[in-house]
Amino acid sequence: DIVMTQSPLSLPVTPGEPASISCRSSQSLLYRNGYHYLDWYLQKPGQPPQLLIYLASNRASGVPDRFSGSGSGTDFTLKISRVEAEDVGVYYCMQAIHRLSFGQGTKVDIK
């Protein structure tokens, strides 16, 4: 099974400042079509996960451009250029190249 490891697990942020979350997979997420099967999600209390980034670097519809995804192989990063109060919640990375598996989650809250 592919193990996903996120860091940090807790991230206090200051509005207006940048933030970054790392996700590492135990195997490469590069598929033969050239795409990396890595999603990023934000989950707010009582809600399902909301897709932010798909195929490692593609922003989902309606997602603000302050969110960006990057990385390749086994190392991926989600960046928020300027954190806003509405960005608090738990962020998950998920691989979809073999079954599905998830990082532990990174809890983002305001300092």
Next chain:
Amino acid sequence: EVQVVESGGGLAQPGGSLRLSCIASGFTLTNYWMSWVRQAPGKGLEWVANIKEDGSEEDYVDSVRGRFTISRDNAKSSVYLQMNSLRAEDTAVYYCVPHMDRRVWGQGTLVTVSS
């Protein structure tokens, strides 16, 4: 609009059974593998099972293999999860997730296993 709607959750006794359903709309179900993912209260996300586009292949997490069965009826745009021999640790919100690039998630359906 691409959408999935889960249903069938509820309260079950240990050792009991439930059948979850997922209805897909806005996309052609036959084109996609489908998974069930669950989230126990206050915990992270866990993949449970998946099924190939035509239903010819299934896969399960070890903790449910032999107790849960995933199936699909593409003509009804539906995916199912038959859950038998339920345990307290199966208590969770269950989500139906398509294997597509711009993945959509429904609201999920809550399964509570308790006496």
